[in-house]
Amino acid sequence: xxxxxxxxxxxxxxxxxxxxxxxxxxxxxxxxxxxxxxxxxxxxxxxxxxxxxxxxxxxxxxxxxxxxxxxxxxxxxxxxxxxxxxxxxxxxxxxxxxxxxxxxxxxxxxxxxxxxxxxxxxxxxxxxxxxxxxxxxxxxxxxxxxxxxxxxxxxxxxxxxxxxxxxxxxxxxxxxxxxxxxxxxxxxxxxxxxxxxxxxxxxxxxxxxxxxxxxxxxxxxxxxxxxxxxxxxxxxxxxxxxxxxxxxxxxxxxxxxxxxxxxxxxxxxxxxxxxxxxxxxxxxxxxxxxxxxx
Numbered sequence: 001x002x003x004x005x006x007x008x009x010x011x012x013x014x015x016x017x018x019x020x021x022x023x024x025x026x027x028x029x030x031x032x033x034x035x036x037x038x039x040x041x042x043x044x045x046x047x048x049x050x051x052x053x054x055x056x057x058x059x060x061x062x063x064x065x066x067x068x069x070x071x072x073x074x075x076x077x078x079x080x081x082x083x084x085x086x087x088x089x090x091x092x093x094x095x096x097x098x099x100x101x102x103x104x105x106x107x108x109x110x111x112x113x114x115x116x117x118x119x120x121x122x123x124x125x126x127x128x129x130x131x132x133x134x135x136x137x138x139x140x141x142x143x144x145x146x147x148x149x150x151x152x153x154x155x156x157x158x159x160x161x162x163x164x165x166x167x168x169x170x171x172x173x174x175x176x177x178x179x180x181x182x183x184x185x186x187x188x189x190x191x192x193x194x195x196x197x198x199x200x201x202x203x204x205x206x207x208x209x210x211x212x213x214x215x216x217x218x219x220x221x222x223x224x225x226x227x228x229x230x231x232x233x234x235x236x237x238x239x240x241x242x243x244x245x246x247x248x249x250x251x252x253x254x255x256x257x258x259x260x261x262x263x264x265x266x267x268x269x270x271x272x273x274x275x276x277x278x279x280x281x282x283x284x285x286x287x288x289x290x291x292x293x294x
Contacts, residue, residue: 002074004035006067008035008039009035009047009067011024013048013055013056017052018032018033018036018054036048043059063137064136064137065134065137065150066152068093068138068139069140069270072092072140072277073274076275076276090118092120093139093140094120094142095123095134096122097125097127098124098126099240100127100143100161102224103223103240103242104287104288104290107287108283108287108288108291109280109283109284116279128145129196130142130144131144131150131268134150140277141269141281145264145265145266146268147264150268153270154269155266155267155268157265159292160264160265161241161263161264161292162263162293163238164260165180165259166236166248167254168230169254171188171233171235175188180208180256185210186215188236189216189218189234190236191217191235192218195219199261200237203238217235227243227247231252238261239253269281
């Protein structure tokens with residue numbers, strides 16, 4: 001159902017070359033090249049940089065999210081027109097930050113995934129960067145901190161995820177016997193999620209005048225691993241309040257400061273949604289309303 005020129009364009013990018021795309025589609029390299037040229041001529045823009053590997057031009061990158069949307073529409077149309085045929089599960093790629101995935105997101109989508117026979121490709125990145133996944137056509141919807149949608153998309157406010165600065169009681173006794181001070185923070189090992197995580201940097205810079213590189217830190221790119229590091233007394237860091245609640249109640253963690261870092265989350269999706277994506281977006285919004293604040 002999707003135009004053969006778009007199929008050729010997609011195959012070249014996925015395979016990285018015209019030759020491999022031709023083998024995949026059982027066509028000649030010349031036929032693939034001609035189809036891409038016809039698409040470029042119709043749109044009036046060059047879509048591919050003929051490099052090794054082939055990569056999209058800015059215009060080609062802008063086309064990718066629309067192509068992902070067309071793919072989903074085609075799959076849903078086939079299901080609707082031939083419901084008795086065995087189509088297999090419908091694959092949806094979604095962008096989500098690790099902390100949402102570890103706390104409220106799975107419960108939000110579980111019923112829809114089961115009832116609609118879906119398989120989710122969860123692309124995990126920091127909540128400040130999932131926005132780019134939608135723009136690049138890698139996902140069909142994403143949880144993001146960006147309030148502004150890309151062209152053709154909408155952003156719905158999900159709520160606020162508060163983060164608290166926490167560590168184990170033993171860690172506090174060893175490193176912060178007199179509370180959080182600049183000298184103690186310059187020596188105490190922190191825990192950060194990864195290279196995109198600037199929450200800790202911003203907190204120390206704003207309240208204590210410490211810049212990145214002026215304090216030791218573990219890098220733990222896993223929400224569950226992050227929590228395990230903190231409970232084990234290996235460091236302190238910012239943990240979602242909903243994730244830390246039980247550990248605080250059991251005395252495994254203590255709140256180190258009354259300060260909270262509030263992260264406002266949004267669900268980004270296409271303005272014109274397929275029925276399945278519309279149902280998924282509704283479920284995500286409702287669950288976030290129950291799990292998040294504000």
